[in-house]
Structures are given as structure tokens and as C-alpha cells.
Amino acid sequence: MKEILLKTEKLSKSFSNGGFMQHVLKNIDLQLYKGDFTVIMGASGAGKSTLLYALSGMDTPTLGMITFGNKVISDLSQDGLAVFRREHCGFVFQQIYLIDGMSVMDNVLSAGLLVSRDKRALIRRAKELFAAVDIGEETQLKFPAQISGGEAQRVGIVRALINSPEILFADEPTGALNSKTGLDVLDTLTKFNEQGQSVVMVTHDMRSARRGNRILYLKDGVILGECDLGRYSHKDAGRHEKLSEFLQRMGW
């Protein structure tokens, strides 16, 4: 039996655009499960990022309820949401936004120090995570301008995981990377997920989506369908076909 991590009830989000209301998310009832690698797909403008922002407390819904564990997060103030995000969520975006004037290690530690005062423990965890993403000690001392895009994204993942978040949210994490470095980042996400990290990722890239075990398809602000792909394995030859067939059915 899967454990529910996060739940939405009648989640709606509307924006006022040029004097009219645009209803981007419409009454979404969704449950996200612990340990899953959930992927949100859909055409451009379907509302994928808007959904990710609402789920992660980066934005508030217009209507509806979001519950994390036993805690209703949709009622929290901006300050309450900031604390929720810091303590429970990790974020990886297409743009990495490392702080230029700090070393790679200090970038990660500064995120950790927002939650914990135990610098020694943070350094230990940072080192473990850097080892897991294959960022050596020399690179840890470099500044963001001195590392490659792929290294920067892997540092971004370490930063996102330093506070041991219950959910890692990723929005097109390979969007700005070339094929090889994008693959390294996907392998890294897969590895952490195999170790139990729950991941929710938005993408319109099939190669990225294949890493998920659960694929949700969003269309015009509603979840049109979902596909259970099972756990990722690079040996799973039928995976690509199963996903293609699902996406075709969804009208992708």
C-alpha cells in the first residue's frame, strides 16, 4: 500500500490576464505517493509549471485544498509557505541560479544553514551528496563561473537535497543541457529516487519522462490520464513504446 505524500482537492488556479480571467488549473484531485518518481507532461501552456508551483507552495491556489501529510498548506501565509518549502521541498529548475560570489560548496552550505545550524553535519552530508553526483573536491572549491552547465545542474541537485526534503520538485531540469550532460542529470535523479527520494518532475521531453514510474498528462488544466510505467530500468525495452502509446492516446 503506497503512502500518500501530498494531496490536492479541487485545486484551481486562475490568473487575471489583460482584464479577463484565465482558468489554468481546474478542480484537480490528485494524490502523490512517497517514493514515486512522478512526471507531469502535457502540451505547452497546459498548466504544468503552474501545477508544480502550487504543489510545492511556491504559489497559492485560487481555490481548493492542498495537504502535505496532515498539514493543510493551501491556507498558509507567505511566511508559512517559505518555511514549508525550506523544510520539506527541494527544487531543481532549468535555470540553476547558483550565487556567483560563493564557491560550489558554500552555495550548498548556505542553503543548508537556512534549516540547520549544525555546520559539521551539513558538510558531511554535502560531501556524501557531492560524491553521489560525482563532483570532486577540486570542483567543490570552484566558483559557479568556473564549472560546466552539467556540473552546475548536479550542484543544483546537491543544493536541493542538502536539507533532506521529502519531495524533490524539478521543472525541465535538463532543458538547458546537451544530450550527454542531460543524461548524467537524469541518471542522478534516478539514483536518488532508487534510494527512496520522492521526485515530481515537469517535462515535455520523452527521454526525461521515461525515468518516472508514474506519468500524469495535463491538458487544459485537468489531468486527462495517467500511465503506470513501473520502476525505471535501462534494460526495459518496452518502456518507450508504452509511454509513446500513452502519449498518443492523450493526443500529444
Ligand SMILES: Nc1ncnc2c1ncn2[C@@H]1O[C@H](COP(=O)(O)OP(=O)(O)OP(=O)(O)O)[C@@H](O)[C@H]1O
Ligand atoms: N503568473 C502568471 N500570470 C498570468 N498568467 C500566467 C502566470 N503563470 C502562468 N500563466 C499562464 O498560465 C498558462 C499555463 O502556464 P504554465 O507555465 O503553467 O504552462 P506549461 O504547461 O508549464 O507550459 P510550458 O510547457 O510552455 O512551460 C499560460 O497560458 C500562462 O500564460
